Amino acid sequence: MYIFRQLPLLLLCFFIPFSAAAPLHRGAPASRWFSATATWYGSPDGDGSDGGACGYGSMVDVKPYRARVGAVSPILFKGGEGCGACYKVRCLDRSICARRAVTVIITDECPGGYCSGGRTHFDLSGAAFGRLAVSGERNQLRNRGVIPVTYRRTACKYPGKNIAFKVNEGSADHWLSLLVEFEDGDGDLGSMHIKQAGSSEWLEMSHVWGATWCKNGGPLKGPFSVKVTTLATAKTLSARDVIPANWSPKATYTSRLNFFV
Structure with a gap:
């Protein structure tokens, strides 16, 4: 779980205007697969974050976010502009990993460890990480700690939900x-x-x-x-x-x- 000390919202609104942020990069979400690494946090079959840096609060513990949440390194978090983006993540080790990808929603940031130094890294909920494994190998995969993965942007889908x-x-x-x-x-x-x-x-x-x-x-x-x-x-x-x-x-x-x- 990542806990961030937040300044009062009113002060933030005065002193961090959107115009001061990095320039926006337009263009469709990438369909290419890119290399990254992944770990997991929380309980082995849990939902990961209890809240998170994006501000979704207790929503991350219920559907449609539940068990699909992920924290990402600053390169994907983009100072919070990456919140809500959806990614497909796929494990590369075919000896233990399934061919399917899992879809995760960015709800949190992981600022240190594997997420530092400009790396592209996903810290997934225990449930999402386990789904990368073939049947019966979820615990074995979790025991490996950090694993190589590929990822790509994908459309977010919330059936029956409106903004x-x-x-x-x-x-x-x-x-x-x-x-x-x-x-x-x-x-x-x-x-x-x-x-x-x-x-x-x-x-x-x-x-x-x-x-x-x-x-x-x-x-x-x-x-x-x-x-x-x-x-x-x-x-x-x-x-x-x-x-x-x-x-x-x-x-x-x-x-x-x-x-x-």
Whole structure:
């Protein structure tokens, strides 16, 4: 489990604007397989993270995230912009590993050990790591510790789910913080905007950390429409009046839309 000391969200929103982040790299998720290494953490058949650096909290312990989560090295975490991206990971040792790949969702960052030094590394939940093995060899594979793997981006799929926005604790009429959930397709976000009631202007939000974005100013008046743009392919989706006028902190509001693939 990786535990990160987080500054108060309000300070982060002021001092880490999205425009200060590294330039976005456009283009479709890669279909090529690339080399990496992998380990596992948590209990042998467990879900891995209890929360994680992306900010999904207890959602990682339930479906559709459950047992499919993974922490990645900084090269894939991208300062939090890689949160929500989905990857297929495949073990290379045919003496013990199955030919199938497992699909994992990035919910956490692993900053040290095998994840340091610019390496590309996946630290998978015990359950996801075990699924790389042939039948009956899961424990043997776990006992090997670090293994060579290949990986590639893949479309995220959340059947029956639409994009949802959780209003983070502490949000008020001069500061709105949103966590994005269940984004089909690319899975990651490159930018996010909100539009207030009675306005035609889209206001750009700042990337705080992980899958969390915020907007300072105001007073901000709902209902709010939300526009999200993916990082990988710059696809855009707008959810009209998805957050009602009587919104409340810690509530989650689900849109009627998604990037269906």
